[in-house]
Ligand SMILES: Nc1ncnc2c1ncn2[C@@H]1O[C@H](COP(=O)(O)OP(=O)(O)O)[C@@H](O)[C@H]1O
C-alpha cells in the first residue's frame with residue numbers, strides 16, 4: 001500500500017484525530033504533523049481516524065499533514081538485540097539522561113533498531129545446501145551474538161520453498177541477504193533480520209503443557225509456589241513492597257537463556273537506577289555480565305504514555321523471537337498498571353464508554369492477549385526444538401487494594417500469583433510474598449520434576465510447610481485475643497516451627513550473595529532440617545517436655561544460618577545440627593526422666 005495523506009482535525013494530548021485519509025487500516029502506522037511523529041491508528045469512526053501518538057504532541061496544530069504508511073507497528077528482530085536498551089518504539093541506546101527527562105528525545109526521529117554497519121559472523125548450518133527444501137523456522141545458520149548466546153538465523157514464518165542461493169559462512173550486516181528461497185511464485189531474500197508486527201503473536205507449531213519449573217533461586221517461589229517454564233504470573237503489591245527488586249532479581253538469577261526487562265511507566269530516576277545496576281550486574285551463576293543475555297526496554301513516566309503499550313508488546317515480540325530459536329526466555333514487565341493507566345487516558349480522550357473506575361471495557365482482553373503470549377512451545381522448524389516464554393507482570397494497585405480492576409482482571413489470566421504483602425515489607429520480611437494469598441497452578445505440573453530432585457519428598461514437605469503456616473495464622477489470631485500462655489504445648493511448638501520457616505527459609509536477602517540465589521538442593525536441605533526439628537520436638541512435647549525447654553536448645557538455631565552459606569558449607573552445618581541436636585535431645589530426655 002502506498003502512502004496516503006490526511007489532515008489533523010483535532011489534538012487531545014496523545015490522541016490525534018485526522019480526516020481525509022483514504023482507506024485507513026486499524027493499527028496502521030502513521031506519521032503525524034510536519035515533524036512526522038510516530039502514531040498508530042486505533043479507531044476509525046466514519047471519516048475520522050483516531051491516532052495514538054507515541055511522541056510528545058505539544059506544538060502540533062490542526063490542519064498539519066498526516067501520512068499513513070500501510071505498515072503495522074513492527075519490531076526489527078535480529079542480532080544486536082541482546083545488550084541493547086530500547087524505548088517503547090524500539091529506538092536503541094536510550095541514554096540514562098533520557099529516562100530521567102534530562103535529555104530531550106528528538107521527535108519524529110526514525111532510527112534503525114538494529115545497527116546497520118555492524119558485521120556479524122554468520123555460520124551456515126551444515127546440511128543447508130542449494131536445492132534443499134526448507135520451511136518456516138528452519139535454521140539456516142547461526143551467529144555468536146554474545147559469548148553466552150548463539151543467535152539462530154531462521155527461515156521467517158510463512159516462507160516455504162527451495163534454497164536457490166545460500167551465503168558462505170562469513171561476515172554480514174543485518175541487511176545483507178544470506179539466502180534466497182524460491183517459493184515457486186516468488187523469490188524471498190532472507191536477511192540476518194526479520195520484521196514482525198508487535199501486536200501479532202509469532203506462530204509456533206504447538207503449545208505444550210508446562211512440565212519443568214523455571215528455577216528462580218527464590219525458595220518461596222521454587223519450592224512453595226513454583227513457576228513453570230512458559231508460565232504466566234502476576235506480582236501485585238503496593239508501593240515499596242518490593243516489586244521492582246523482585247523482578248530484577250528474577251531476571252538476574254532465573255534460569256533463563258534470555259532475560260527481558262520492560263520498564264513501563266515507572267519513575268525515570270528509579271528506572272535509571274535499575275538500568276545502571278543492570279549494566280553493572282554480573283550473572284554470578286554463569287560468570288558473565290548480565291547484558292550478554294538481556295534486553296532492556298524502558299518507557300518511563302515522563303515519556304509519552306501511549307508508548308507504554310508498545311513497550312510491553314515489543315518485549316513480548318522479542319521474547320517470542322528468542323523462544324522460536326529454542327530458548328527459555330523470561331520477560332518481566334514493571335508495571336502493567338502504568339500500561340492500564342495509559343489505556344484509560346487514551347480511552348478517555350476518545351470519549352469511549354468507560355468501564356470500571358474509568359478503565360476501558362477492553363482492558364481485560366488486552367491483559368489476556370499479553371499474558372497469552374507466554375507459553376512453552378514446539379517451535380516452527382525442527383519439531384524437536386522447544387522454547388518457552390515466561391511472563392511476570394507487576395501490578396501496582398493504588399493503596400495496595402487488590403480488588404481494583406487491573407489486579408482483578410489480571411488474576412483471570414495468570415496461573416501463578418505472588419501477592420506482595422505490605423505488612424511483611426514493613427517488617428522487612430523479603431521477598432514480601434504472602435504465603436496466605438499467593439498460589440501456583442503449576443504445582444501439579446512440576447511435581448514430578450521437583451520430587452525427583454528431592455528424593456521424592458518435595459510435594460509432601462511443601463504441603464506440610466503450607467499447613468504449618470496456615471495453622472500459624474489461625475493461632476496468631478487466638479494469641480492476639482487471649483495471649484500465648486493459654487495455647488496447648490503442641491501449638492506453641494508449631495509457632496516456633498512457623499517462625500523457623502519464615503526466617504530461615506522464606507526470607508531471602510537480596511543483598512547477601514550466598515542467599516540471593518538459593519539452589520533447589522539448599523532450599524530442600526533447609527526444609528528437611530526444619531521438619532526434622534519439628535518431628536523430634538513433637539515427640540518430646542508429647543512425652544511431656546515443655547516448649548520453653550526446647551526453645552533453650554542451641555542446635556536448632558543453626559538452621560537459621562544454613563541459607564547464609566554455599567551449599568557445601570550448609571551441608572556441613574546440617575550435619576553439625578543433627579549431631580548436636582541428637583545430643584541435646586538425649587540430655588533433655590535424660591534430664592526429664594531423672595526428675
Ligand atoms: N528482597 C529484598 N531484600 C532486601 N530488601 C528489599 C527486598 N525487596 C525490596 N527491598 C527493599 O524495599 C525497597 C522497595 O522495593 P521496590 O522493589 O522498589 O518496591 P516497589 O517496586 O514495590 O515499589 C527497596 O529499596 C529495598 O530497600
Ligand SMILES: [Mg+2]
Pocket residue numbers: 243244245266
Ligand atoms: Mg517499583
